[in-house]
Amino acid sequence: MINVSTSDGVGIIELNRPERRNALDIATCRELVDAAATVRADGARAVVVAGSGPAFCSGADFGEVYGEDFLDALYTALHAVADLPMPVVAAVTGPAIGAGLQLALACDLRVAAPEAVFGLPTARLGLAVDPWTIERLVQIAGGGTARSLLLACATVDAPTAHARGLADTLGDRAAAQAVAADIATMAPLTLTYNKRSANAFGRGGHTGDGVVAALQEEFAACWRSEDIVEGRTARAEKRAPVFRGR
Known part of the structure; x- marks a missing residue:
């Protein structure tokens, strides 16, 4: 479900559930924790988080999202990524919706491809994200964008995300890897x-x-x-x- 590798100081963590548009289930969340530990043990100096196929991460797998076990697994995974000591770059090459947006926010930098779209439609589903996610969203994208995503369940395309600070750079997965490769040469x-x-x-x-x-x-x-x-x-x-x- 997750492919992990490290080369030339750059770790790659790739969600590999293209048939589910890389939706996060309990097993994938637990693998994400293991993947974070692996790139750290391998000496990665920068990490890229990416998705296989046309989606970055379409969100939570609705077959499991309503259980407490899923919430525990999800937030353990998000913090495992956020707490890595080296910079983490999200290669957002498609939808980053719900838990997918949370995963992108857990990364330090976001590179958005033209087909990227960000959304947090919890109010349409009767769900909620934790205060840490909302705080991080406000810190990264500002209060206006956070309110648009949270209260109007708006979706944000790549150019808008870049203009508002939600995406740091526009580009494809290769561009994200180039950012990470440059970071890997730094102190x-x-x-x-x-x-x-x-x-x-x-x-x-x-x-x-x-x-x-x-x-x-x-x-x-x-x-x-x-x-x-x-x-x-x-x-x-x-x-x-x-x-x-x-």
């Missing part, structure tokens, strides 16, 4: 620190003293790292740096 410690800081400070009123202290230590570690020496040396030698994450 891992800095990227991890940047990601954690952006996630922490994007949450209004949620950043306690302990979180700030931990981020301050990561900031200091970046300045003590071998990678900062490599960056300075490479600049002086007019070559591309080779960062090792230490």
Whole structure:
């Protein structure tokens, strides 16, 4: 149901249920958790989440969506993706609806192909998404877009998503992989620190003293790292740096 690989520092997590338009069921959610652990163990420095066939992820599999076991599996999977320490890029090459939009939001960046469409039609179905999803949607796309998706059950096409910040870049799966490949050449410690800081400070009123202290230590570690020496040396030698994450 999920294909996983890592090459040249880029991990690929591909939903592979094209006959169900890559809808998420309990088994797929659990495989998604395992896939996140695999790319991390394989040393990926950036990850692409994609869908096989014409859909990114059409949402939840309605054969299972109404049970508590599905909710537990879904949110465990979403947080497994969101909590990866390296940047995660969603290659949205078709519909990202409901749980599919949630999966795209769990990623750090979204590359939208011309055929991409985003939607969160929970109010048409009597369903609901958790506050974390809504907070993340507001943080990424703004309150206006969030209200349009949540209250009017609007759908957003790729150009509109790009204009409103829901998509960072327009392009196909190859474009998403190119973004990830470029990220994989960057300093891992800095990227991890940047990601954690952006996630922490994007949450209004949620950043306690302990979180700030931990981020301050990561900031200091970046300045003590071998990678900062490599960056300075490479600049002086007019070559591309080779960062090792230490």
